[in-house]
Amino acid sequence: MSTWGNPVILSSEYVLSQYGESLAGKTIVVTGVANDSIAGELAVQISAYKPSLLILTARSESRVEPIVSKIKSKNPDVSVRFLKLDLSDLKDVRRAVSDLNDVPKIDHFVAVAGVMVPPYGKTADGVESQFGVNYLANFLLVKELLPKVRAAGPKSSIVICSSSAVRGGQINFDDVNYKDGEEYNPLAAYAQSNAARTIFAKFLGEKLKGEGIRVFSVDPGAVATGLQRHFGGEFLDQIQALRNSTEPMRDLDGRPYKMPSFTGTSEGASTLITAMIDPTIEGAQGAYLYQNTVGDDDLTSFVLNRENWTKLWELSEKLIGEPFTV
Template sequence: MSKYNRATEGLTIVGDFTDQVKGRTFLITGPSEGGIGAETAISLAHGSAATLILLGRSPAKAESTIEAIRRVDPQVLVKFIQVDLASLKSVREAAQAILQDPAIPKINVVINNAGVMACPYRTTEDGLEFQLAANHLGHFVLTNTIMPKVKAAGAGSRIVFVSSSSHRYNPFRFRDPNFAAPGSYEEAAAYGSSKVAMMLYAVGLKKRLAPYGIHVYTLHPGSISTGLQVHAKSMGLTAMEIWDEASWRCFGMSIAAYRALGTAKTVQQGCSTTLRAALDPDLVNEEGIYLEDANLTTDNRAVKEWATDPELAERCWQTSEELVSEKFSI
């Protein structure tokens, strides 16, 4: 039985697997102050990582994270790369900057953490629904493009996707992924669809990278109050109606009942699942690709089949390539 659970903190994981951190290079998207990505990066600094590559939209929002890393261990090389994951142009530029940087010969672990949630409907400069672009398609292009640097790290490298329990809300919207049909957009449905796409991508990537000994995981970090909820908090009564419905679909209870369980986590507890997915070498001996509360699970109450089905994963890969107008051979 695992010694880890929902109360486990990220620093505990790093302490247990320091040999998987020390001297290695980690890439993390979404390093803004107070978020899971920032806490993940700071925790890795405690394990003497060699290099932390932080990708975010705003250097100013990442500065406090960088300063915290330097306070923990000034020997850690921190590289910030500006990127807007909702812009394919920006993602491709960031990916090329990584590929061309001689100070980044390899990447041992990629942690695709950045995300947006419950945004009002809008499309990106590429004509893509914003949540789908920022949560899935940006990471799809980024990760596939920088793959030579991950392969250079050799067997044992990892790619981790921070998904959500909201993948239980609904399957990926293959028929209209951009919610172009008039009146079809719903904030929670779009968020859930984007997180399912991220998980199906992980399944497809796991299959393609198996011959290289590179492992792929996806996870739900838990309910944590971060900047991710900014849109949901501003929606008032509408938000309560939407998230009550989401709670019934995802947890089988009202949002009030769910909150009464005391399920909220600190960011230290929230980043522990990410860190176990990134670090624990024994995970490869267990079944599954999806983690909750710092443990792998295949329980269909926790992880929906529509998010892990291999055939749907291949369909999602093809759909994603069509949406970004680029094919990838991994």
């Protein structure tokens, strides 16, 4: 049953106390690491369970340094490696992957990096920035890293961060760029990128089911982080009005839902950890998770429509300029 809007999200500490031992000796890649980010918290939390190597990505090493210090002070035996990665440039994604040539296997790939409602911009490859950074770069990254995840074998995972914004998201297959910005609606574009993230996890999960590689998308819930940096006064007013309204928000299918309440970063990282290692959700391969459980009942008909899965996969192959055959 949905507990939407009424957070009962577990802490990372609790989820790890149940299943964390399975992380011992593992190689884990986490994107979007910074001192104030969900991925930063995730990295510190999982470091307590003796992974052999944590590969932490960011655009600049200075963003990762405070997290490395926290890990080293608490768990000095864990090896930590910085990987420079700019998701707004597919060339840089390919370069970052080549920097991992010496890493034979990846047990968990956790794609958390993202942006929300920035002013209109395009990636180096000419794609609207939220679609490009939040989704398309991960499509290429997963394609390139899949051989290493396969080398890790069953129980490895590919976890794609998404958002409750998926409930309002649809993909404008004819033009993901909003007429070169002329028709840009920042929140619709954020929702579009999250619909793409969740559809990608569903389709990839289905394709990888027989191999036992776990694939999930995750709504981490609402957490005060660097993500809100682009929230201008007008946007905050809109959010406040929605929070104060007696009318519920409605998803694309017209179903009512509430805005999630804010939690701490430990709770924000916890459903990502659930996706990585909780054995009780294995039967729901490809699912969208929130509040540490499967939330597929809350997905819209747009996201569940398999024709859209195929259309997105084909569009993504076109945009990265190569096929992704699983």
